[in-house]
Amino acid sequence: MEELIRELEELKNKYAELEEKNSGLELERQKLEKKVAYYEECLRLSRHRQYASSSEKSEADSRQLLLFDEAENESDVKKPEPTVCEITYTRRSRKGGSKPEDDFEDLPTERLEYTLSEEERSCPECGGKMHLIGYDERREIEIIPASVKVVVHAQGIYGCRRCERENTHVPIKKADVPAPVIKGSAASASSIAHIMTQKYMQGVPLYRQELSFMKEGIKLSRQTMANWLLRAGKEWLYPLYNEMRRKLLEEEILHADETEIQVLREPGRASRTKSYMWLYRTGKYSAYPVVLFQYQETRSSSHPIKFLNGFRGCLHTDGYAGYGRLGAEIRRCGCWAHVRRKFHEGIQAVPQEEQPTCASQKGLEYCDRLFSLERDYAKLTPEERRVKRLEQSKAVTDAFFAWVSNTPALPKSALGRALHYALEQRPLLETFYLDGRLEISNNMAERSIKPFVIGRKNWLFSCSPKGAETSAVIYSIIETAKENHLKPYEYLKYILENMPNTAPERYHTILPWSKELPCHCKLKEQTDSTAGDNDESCDHASDAGVNDSAE
Structure with a gap:
């Protein structure tokens, strides 16, 4: 009997051990199931990011742009051809209607008349002379590729004949001539403005521009173009950049964001180390829209602290913790x-x-x-x-x-x-209740930084910190010009033509929101809305990516 009791006890102990082991296996199974579910989530997200549309719309647009079949996909045989109408007729027809998709109203017009010679004007019936009844007109849009020419600035030098004969000193006078953009260089305001807009607005790297010039029979190396951008940026764009930063810090509401940039030749750092391009911009209700980029080696919170020194107000940001060290004078608004x-x-x-x-x-x-x-x-x-x-x-x-x-x-x-x-993020997400001028998102900053992100896909990296800093300044000028309804190329050209001949205390007249900017720098909508206030500015209107190895 005692032996049976011992065996029963042993069986109970073994059963308890099995129960404990089974419980441990069950816990292990649950852990493995959670891990598998986590990995499945990661896999689905990875596939979505790699293959699916990046749009976050609730109802995705099923229409997809196909790169090689764009002409076939975008064509519409039922759509009528755009017409170039007389100004009075076009403006009358628009009252109460929407603006047409294709609008050629403001383009210059060249008229080519085809007439018969005197011999061809004889009537085929009676032989009498025929007279002109009218014209059957056909209108076309002609696109002329960029042309390049050399402009020689010949400065007249004058001396006195009488002094040459009678005096030992002969006075010399020279005619006034515009100061060059870059001394000792063949660069012009238009050439630098073109290279800047191609690289920083259209995303065309300098090596592609070099190839494009070469196909037109023009030898202009990327190294030369890089030197032009670096020098023009340092001498003429940096002063405007500093003025715009001063104006930005006077605002009450700002947006900030940052994105990665690769810079190869940074002292003491590996070529693949991540650097950052920071962005700061004004809010929706600012009277002086400003968009500023700033290159920095790291993502340290010390950079926005230093850049925003003197700012007092609300700052829209994402959830990056580095913005949380800005100080009590800056109130963050979440996204x-x-x-x-x-x-x-x-x-x-x-x-x-x-x-x-x-x-x-x-x-x-x-x-x-x-x-x-x-x-x-x-x-x-x-x-x-x-x-x-x-x-x-x-x-x-x-x-x-x-x-x-x-x-x-x-x-x-x-x-x-x-x-x-x-x-x-709850405390930051509820900040927008405080002021109706605040936004509920930081999308304004993300839209402003997007041109840089798209351009980065083309030129991939900067080769030096100096090139990255110049790129930040040029992006700032172009994006601020766009925010102020200016034509970036015309505005850059105007800057480079006028700043070499303008005293520093007058630089404020060249800022993007200046009332003294000529009409040809402004988009038509902006010109129409300010025509009554800025007619005098039209009187002085003139007709007038750094090297991939230095970016």
């Missing part, structure tokens, strides 16, 4: 577009059949509701918008954060990261 983006990623991380009902979809709907309300407030004054936000938007955000706090999720999952980001 709801980044919150929405993380929930959008959460939707893409789950299987397609589960996406319509997943928790991330609920978070996305809250964000969409918030952006929809902002579209409804678009035409309100800032004060009216502030009141509406407190009445309507606050209820949405309160419900959103209550939902976020009560939604369970694995910390490392896409949903978990989205929920954590929203809760962590």
